[in-house]
């Protein structure tokens with residue numbers, strides 16, 4: 001469930017197909033995931049999982065895998 | 079009465095006249111009312127979801143700042159300590175008259191949102207010179223107003239424009255309980271000369287100048303990833319709005335061992351040079367021309383010398399003495415940096431003044447900065463890590479906007 | 491000190507071929523670089539800064555706008571014999587160009603050499619498309635006034651075509667034409683004035699003037715005309731249709747480099763005379779561009795010794811098409827001016843709209 005939500009957040013915020021959202025996908029490695037899209041992404045994740053991310057976590061969220069790791073700390077399980 | 083020259087921009091239609099709107103006070107809300115939270119959340123979502131704003135990082139940044147999580151955080155930060163709430167109730171001020179800057183800038187929206195979160199009614203005056211940015215702001219506001227026809231906030235907001243006319247400005251000023259003045263020094267001074275009622279407050283945000291403070295040792299010691307992050311963060315602080323925002327650093331001051339400065343600065347600027355040439359900075363020939371003129375002006379005034387670190391005019395670095403670091407008269411932004419070095423923080427005191435707003439820092443501990451500030455500095459409103467220069471804070475230019483846009487009624 | 495005899499001794503102002511010009515002009519301009527470094531402290535400071543970045547092959551080009559802000563001069567105040575001023579179209583600030591006797595003399599002499607090439611040595615009856623009060627105050631010349639006075643040398647029986655209210659004084663113009671019937675006449679005016687207050691008025695009222703055989707010289711920029719879709723060919727067509735004028739020479743020059751002007755040849759190209767040169771610069775790299783590419787116009791002139799205006803970067807866009815091989819046969823680089831650099835967008839929180847506060 002969470003996995004599907006996560007992929008949806010990434011795909012919609014970055015404007016990329018869902019298949020492209022893999023654990024390996026990294027911040028700033030595709031033009032769609034730049035600092036501006038990152039803001040949209042953070043807002044989408046907070047909205048979808050009803051959480052409030054710390055600034056440090058926002059900065060650390062440098063890949064999809066990392067995003068899962070961080071979200072886990074907010075009691076989102078994958 | 080010349081109020082007929084006022085044009086209503088948002089909402090597109092209103093049953094209330096401007097005069098009635100400005101004088102009626104029975105419809106004020108309470109701070110952080112559910113209605114206001116819903117309004118702000120809708121606004122945020124609109125900005126983040128509508129593909130129309132994708133190409134406008136400043137609109138995305140606004141939507142991001144307005145997102146629910148951040149507003150809740152702000153509400154916590156702005157919460158009044160129990161020592162006060164035991165004998166005081168926070169209420170809105172009444173009508174807030176926002177004078178938006180005449181050029182393109184979204185910053186006044188932040189203070190508008192804080193004002194409506196406090197429960198105030200808001201009258202916004204936009205410049206009569208319409209711009210693409212202005213259209214976007216109006217577009218999103220009108221979308222939200224249409225989406226929330228029954229939300230009381232939708233009826234306590236009016237965005238207007240009118241030709242330069244002191245009679246109108248004077249009249250509107252006389253009705254408000256607080257006036258927020260954004261803009262250049264001339265605009266702010268001019269509006270200040272039009273009186274508000276004795277019980278009203280004026281909150282002024284004039285021109286400001288910002289700089290970055292980098293630790294020589296930290297830049298040299300940074301690992302590849304940390305260094306790359308620093309460079310990216312610095313570039314977005316400075317090139318996002320063509321270095322025109324008040325809080326975009328226009329100068330870089332190195333702190334540390336003077337013998338190592340040139341090594342650190344070469345490392346830093348060559349990386350910035352490479353980064354800006356990949357960055358969608360939008361600078362054009364006219365911008366480069368402007369920079370060329372500034373290079374000459376600064377050389378004349380301070381004998382500064384161009385640094386050969388950059389490959390072209392997209393990045394311009396001028397080596398200057400400390401005295402030439404804060405240059406508020408001619409500095410044209412557009413990727414132009416005045417550079418100098420100091421061996422200790424207190425050396426900066428000699429050039430700081432109240433017109434200096436943000437200091438972005440890298441590699442300097444918060445404790446060190448605290449100690450420096452506590453001994454007293456002649457300027458500065460905010461110190462933030464490099465990369466957060468353009469972030470808005472509810473304490474802006476030293477003013478707590480939550481406090482200024484509300485009032486306490488004490489009860490003993 | 492600024493000896494230009496070598497240039498004056500040439501048979502025409504378009505005599506020097508590329509190789510020779512490069513050598514002679516280059517060494518002369520280099521001498522002026524050194525002269526201004528020594529005598530103008532402000533210039534020295536700018537030069538130190540610019541050369542550190544290695545722009546323009548290590549040559550120093552001052553942005554023309556600086557003359558609006560600073561009094562840049564390389565002579566003592568008591569040697570300043572005249573100050574030329576110009577008003578920019580965009581700002582209220584004016585350029586202030588300090589002339590000593592030597593620079594002023596070179597300016598007049600070079601202008602004579604160049605204009606004689608087109609007008610001949612005889613002074614022709616001169617019709618000025620402007621109103622007479624533009625030259626009334628001789629102590630503070632406007633650029634328009636200075637231009638008119640400068641070119642008046644080449645004419646006689648100076649007749650102003652317009653009255654102070656900018657209306658054509660047809661009676662006066664007709665009398666002038668009748669008096670000089672059948673002889674070549676020299677017509678001068680600023681491009682926009684000639685178009686707006688002369689050609690347009692004649693065209694709209696359907697009046698024809700017989701100025702066949704005369705030479706029209708005009709200058710001042712195309713900006714206002716391009717805005718109303720009038721280019722050089724339309725301008726020339728209307729000149730012929732309303733007045734029968736077949737020889738039209740536009741010229742490009744600036745108040746910061748009076749004298750060494752760039753005149754339009756019979757093939758419609760502006761030409762660099764021996765006394766001056768033109769380069770096209772890429773604003774992003776501050777390096778010179780090859781022929782055929784559009785960029786900022788940089789102009790050099792051997793005349794200015796009382797102020798550091800010998801190498802200037804303008805805010806005009808142009809393209810150089812070649813050197814010494816224009817079909818008209820004249821030597822020198824030939825080029826087109828495309829107009830002003832488009833303005834940059836204004837962003838941020840600074841006071842960029844002073845007008846905004848006006849009540």
Ligand SMILES: [Zn+2]
Pocket residue numbers: 755756757758759761816817818819820824
């Ligand atoms: Zn030719």
